[in-house]
Amino acid sequence: MKLCVQRLMLGMGALLMLPTAASAQGFAKQISAGDVSWMLVATALVFLMTPGLAFFYAGMVRGKNVLSVSMQSFVAAGIVSVLWGLIGYSLAFGPDHFGVIGDFSWAGLRGVSMYTPNTDYAPTIPHMLFMMFQMTFAIITPALISGAVVERMKFSSYCIFITLWSLFVYAPIAHMIWAKGGLLGLTGPVKALDFAGGCAVEIASGVSALVMALLIGRRRSNHPEELRPHNLPMTLIGTAILWFGWFGFNGGSALSAGPLALAALVATHFAGAAAALGWMAIEWFLYRKPSALGFASGAVAGMVAITPAAGFVRPGPALLIGLVAAAISFYMIKVKARMGYDDSLDVFAVHGCAGIWGMIATGLFATRAVNAAGRDGLFNGDPMQLVRQLTAIGVAICVAGAGTFLVAKLTSLITGGLRASADDEESGLDITEHGETGYPGEASGIPAFAAFD
Amino acid sequence: MKLCVQRLMLGMGALLMLPTAASAQGFAKQISAGDVSWMLVATALVFLMTPGLAFFYAGMVRGKNVLSVSMQSFVAAGIVSVLWGLIGYSLAFGPDHFGVIGDFSWAGLRGVSMYTPNTDYAPTIPHMLFMMFQMTFAIITPALISGAVVERMKFSSYCIFITLWSLFVYAPIAHMIWAKGGLLGLTGPVKALDFAGGCAVEIASGVSALVMALLIGRRRSNHPEELRPHNLPMTLIGTAILWFGWFGFNGGSALSAGPLALAALVATHFAGAAAALGWMAIEWFLYRKPSALGFASGAVAGMVAITPAAGFVRPGPALLIGLVAAAISFYMIKVKARMGYDDSLDVFAVHGCAGIWGMIATGLFATRAVNAAGRDGLFNGDPMQLVRQLTAIGVAICVAGAGTFLVAKLTSLITGGLRASADDEESGLDITEHGETGYPGEASGIPAFAAFD
Amino acid sequence: MKLCVQRLMLGMGALLMLPTAASAQGFAKQISAGDVSWMLVATALVFLMTPGLAFFYAGMVRGKNVLSVSMQSFVAAGIVSVLWGLIGYSLAFGPDHFGVIGDFSWAGLRGVSMYTPNTDYAPTIPHMLFMMFQMTFAIITPALISGAVVERMKFSSYCIFITLWSLFVYAPIAHMIWAKGGLLGLTGPVKALDFAGGCAVEIASGVSALVMALLIGRRRSNHPEELRPHNLPMTLIGTAILWFGWFGFNGGSALSAGPLALAALVATHFAGAAAALGWMAIEWFLYRKPSALGFASGAVAGMVAITPAAGFVRPGPALLIGLVAAAISFYMIKVKARMGYDDSLDVFAVHGCAGIWGMIATGLFATRAVNAAGRDGLFNGDPMQLVRQLTAIGVAICVAGAGTFLVAKLTSLITGGLRASADDEESGLDITEHGETGYPGEASGIPAFAAFD
Amino acid sequence: MIRIEAIIRPSRLDEVRMALEELGHSGITVTEIKGAGRQKGYTQHYRGAEYSVNLLPKIMLVVVVKDSEWEQIAEVIENSARTGDIGDGKIFVSQVLEAVRIRTSERGDSAVS
Amino acid sequence: MIRIEAIIRPSRLDEVRMALEELGHSGITVTEIKGAGRQKGYTQHYRGAEYSVNLLPKIMLVVVVKDSEWEQIAEVIENSARTGDIGDGKIFVSQVLEAVRIRTSERGDSAVS
Amino acid sequence: MIRIEAIIRPSRLDEVRMALEELGHSGITVTEIKGAGRQKGYTQHYRGAEYSVNLLPKIMLVVVVKDSEWEQIAEVIENSARTGDIGDGKIFVSQVLEAVRIRTSERGDSAVS
Ligand SMILES: Nc1ncnc2c1ncn2[C@@H]1O[C@H](COP(=O)(O)OP(=O)(O)O)[C@@H](O)[C@H]1O
């Protein structure tokens, strides 16, 4: 509507010889206050997901690592933010080279306008706002990987790892699927659909997590019971924040405040709700005890799966996508247990596998009735879309797998190994890596309370 | 303003023979990006209230039930979401029958448009967004009831109960007060005012909670001290989320981003603040000790009371409504103690009674100066409005009371009793119903920390 | 753009003799739904920061004071809200007297319109919304001071102190820097720049905190280890909320949803991220252990420093401002340790000093390229701006220092001393001042759990 | 004097304390402990992984009493702590050489009464 | 050897530890416990309901010392833990048959020094 | 009967329990405690302020056994708890006059087996 007003004004302005005062408030003509408002909020929402992830993860580990696990998420908000501004954004979304990567044209945000849109990406919001929104995705993605290496990866290694990973794994995958001219995306040859990060966020982090879990090895523990979550209410707080933030994640990926944002938000919520119920139902059936952690895990798996599909499918299929995602992730955790690798917080099962399923499901259920700029999936008449999706999945898995392997090896060279010493691991990384403890009163013998003595 | 632009455009478009490009971005003509932006956010905010309620409630129970109580809220976000999409929304807001209930016309969201508004409800946002916003209300309402049955209701019974309750109690009450043609609302004969849920949310949940508390009986406990809140900071986190979310709850009920949303938001905040201070003052006077739990309870009671009034009253009366709500709720908790029923987390006192007071207060203080589409209350010249409000209150109490009784009995038949066994209650429902514990390190004897040994 | 549409309409309306239906939806002509939407959200975001501060602070004290410290923030949301509506807003932003203070013209929000803007402050949102947004600033500022007096100030004294402080310190400083005609601001003689609260919020609270720390004296403790943070995950939850809310704090200070809000949001995020990394780096260098608390403290210090500058500087300088802020705050905490005063949670170091630095930095880096309504700083050609900033800093420090001293003395007279008794301090203020404990199961000897016995 | 150390179910703490108070004995020291023995533990599932917990929460009471009183007090504890189900706990009785009331420096029987 | 079990106020823990260290004794075991006795509890209100709490937080120290040292050590604990107000706590002294330092398998007096 | 009180590293708890179970002894009582001794503490920094922590988390086991068994059981605990580093902990052994199984009122040896 904005657009039409603009055009109208332009036309009539010419007609009636009125000066167009369009930039009076610093707005370029195409910018919509309504869209800017929504995208500012969506940016804040997605940003909040990273601390949300911190709590989601930290509640699931032992108390002696609660801060170190939190820090693996928080520090991504520090490192990746700065990196993104310096070169990350330019590499991911800058002028295309071979459909694979951007370049340094926009390094230091050169030419990323605060006032005018980049019409390749988002015609009704300033380019800088698109950059900022994308930054929040770039932050949370490496943080997701941390779930596979909690309680044992050195903090120094982790910092270097996510720096390299952002540049060598995230940037190319994001470029290929989302950037103008990217190999896999709608403007490239493959034309796969990925609304909000099935490839760049979920598959990339999930596959990388698996590689890292294999490279870094299992956690030490003196007894299996020790590895239980130390604080599930904290995990629930994280779940609440993630669910809340996901409205911005998927809804914001419409890049405007209109029906597409709404469609994505509705699909996200239905998928999350259905998957939460689904996981709970599986547990109820298997153990007679539907758990809160299961509900939370299901909700996350469902929203992961709907992420690539959110702006392309109707509510009904969204529900189904969620349900199936819960089953797949649950089953993959069982597979993990059998295989014996320690993807500690199940990043591969919950993000990698549900992400793959989501990409496939997009190829099944996508419809141009929801998003005219999208494509139809198998069930709406275009079987080729499934092939396109599978291609994108395959490329993403390869890049993430190989890239992570190389980046991890490089990191290991730089920091002399990825893993904290056995002693440090036993003492807990909070003390040994960060010099602090989460709940000092409890963990140190000094009575934190001296009430009424 | 949007509207005017539209009309202007239409008029001028005709005049100047310019094609109106209104749907270029997928927008139908009436949709306002600003309003959509606000309503997307408001939906997310109200959604967040349900986990907020989980923490608010869970902090007030014993540690051995922290997850089970959380789950009573979270699971509502699963069950009611799916139910609402399938038939709940259609029953509540679909084409009217006898002023009492909708039908199945919109089941499965058939005909609920992603692009065009339903002008009966919200002319500037897509119908689907109105559905989604209302969903968040339908989720939190049954979750509110859980406060009366914490620490003893079987999870299976609870799931079935809220399913039935949503259909047989929430849907009709919401329909009567809010749907086009509903008996109690502005488009029906009674013409009671209920801005954001005095009847459908607060009275419905509060009265149902009382019924459930009476049906299910008191919690067992070995010593009264045991029943103290186990984690008040968690309750404060919940309070913060509820307060934050209530801006969306009441502000969003304006269904647009304009003065009405603002009026509701201002009234909500003043009522909450005044009630928090009021409760604190009462405690200061009675016990010399104003408590954090009291402050939190007051804030909630105040925002409950302003809920039906928020878009109809000025800030001054809002303040007063909050203050009185605190006094009423506080007093009703005292009454509970004397009567001996175990409405464990005081849903009837804080939601039921403050909700009733809020509905009455709307009849006293409402003014068309705030909301031209509303009505004047007693103090603004229309004594009949008070009668209208009382009628709505009466009907809501009866439907909620009788409906809950029947639904509870039915649930009891299906699941063989509402209540967990005495043994399970003693062990805590986290373990016995959900197979997990909130803080395993603490509750199980396995040292969660092995730091520096 | 809105504005232009309006003007266009007005012009054309006259031209074409079409009635302007501008107020059809209750909107006055100048109001933009997009801007209103953003400002409603920004208001909610800033409001949420006060509970966020509660958790940030409460995690850093001993468990026996967790509720009392939380209450020092929460109660500000009660007291200051009501006060602001009654007279605070009028004193701060009402018609100017001597450039120093408003008056009672708008007491009780008389004349603060729900429909029309106050064009002196925000031309595209209703005046009432501007009032409400500013209220959230007035709430959090006194709450910030509480960090200096935690664990020992009587709650009664605290309540009276923040009431008086809001009127006698906050109102004049806010008036001088922000109100139409205020001495220090752009419409007064000094013309200092303060985008979102370098003076009124950060310097005012920081300097007042120092004064209070000196007046009230050190905390008693039986052993130094006792004073460690009792629950750092809680502090991280607070950090997350503060960071999230700061997008509204600085972004909302643009008072519209456009490039300026975006510029402020981007600057805020970069400053926070850089400062978090900076603090971490310092710790890494000094102790080999970068801590989560350090990361959190850095993020806050960085966002404090960018607060006055956010809408005037580019992303690059924002990054630098953050980095320097971390170094300054870290160093000032070291100075505190040497000086021996007990500014318990480092409000002076983190808010006062970083705020002063931020005001100075604004004088260095401000550029009209970011904000045409602003001014250029030293590095952009106007060395005088630095003088202007220093003048504002000086005045703010004096008013805050002297004002707080007087207000504290007055409070002390009224409540018979500011400080709780030694016994109460030892027992913890949760019990003695509020009659409750944060984690009763733990602190009272009654087993909170009886699971599986 | 005699030191009675009783390991009981958390849920019986109040009964035991009330029974002791009826006897006129209120001095008591309580510790939250975990115990294993014949009582079966339970199983939890976290994300499908099974964890069996067999250290169960118990309460340890320490009561020091005069030589002449211990049998009666032990019996009262025993009776009030009993539910009859496995896991009721144990009472261990041992000799105390000296008892001191810190506040008054009283020693012996008068320190514990 | 002798086992000294002292129940003290949490706020005196540091004084006691410092006093013991002055004597050259640093080996100590500390447990957070709750105690009831003559000391009055306190009352809390949650939503208007009154809860009276009479199990109060205390610290239990266990120190095992050579036979020859116990009287001196008990006295030092007694003096450094005393505030003179009700609730200062107790010291219970009992006989230990054997002490073992796990690391070295040392037994007897040398295990506790 | 004999009361064995062992202070061990938290990380050795499982080894100790498994070793005891091999001997056929499962009855055990576990408390989370803090200990100080020769083992060095550690240093933390919070906002630049240094805090040295020297009460370290330990586990206290209490096992009451028949007179005839105590030496074997103490040795098993000793061996399974040993790491050889400072801080492995202690075992204190003392006499129990009477033991009661609350559930059955059994006394003596049969109460603890
Ligand atoms: N030999 C023992 N030494 C120390 N504590 C024991 C011993 N045997 C049992 N306990 C404690 O007593 C509790 C109850 O013992 P259990 O064998 O489960 O039941 P019951 O006493 O009814 O036979 C255990 O949880 C443990 O704390």
Ligand SMILES: Nc1ncnc2c1ncn2[C@@H]1O[C@H](COP(=O)(O)OP(=O)(O)O)[C@@H](O)[C@H]1O
């Ligand atoms: N007979 C007893 N047996 C075991 N512990 C006791 C006994 N009497 C008192 N205590 C412990 O000593 C603490 C202080 O005792 P109390 O009677 O309150 O004060 P005081 O020792 O100053 O007379 C109690 O909280 C309790 O932990």
Ligand SMILES: Nc1ncnc2c1ncn2[C@@H]1O[C@H](COP(=O)(O)OP(=O)(O)O)[C@@H](O)[C@H]1O
């Ligand atoms: N004299 C003592 N009395 C009671 N407990 C002791 C004593 N000495 C040591 N402990 C306990 O034993 C633990 C280990 O002792 P420590 O001297 O650090 O190492 P080690 O036993 O290897 O020499 C301490 O943390 C403390 O809990």
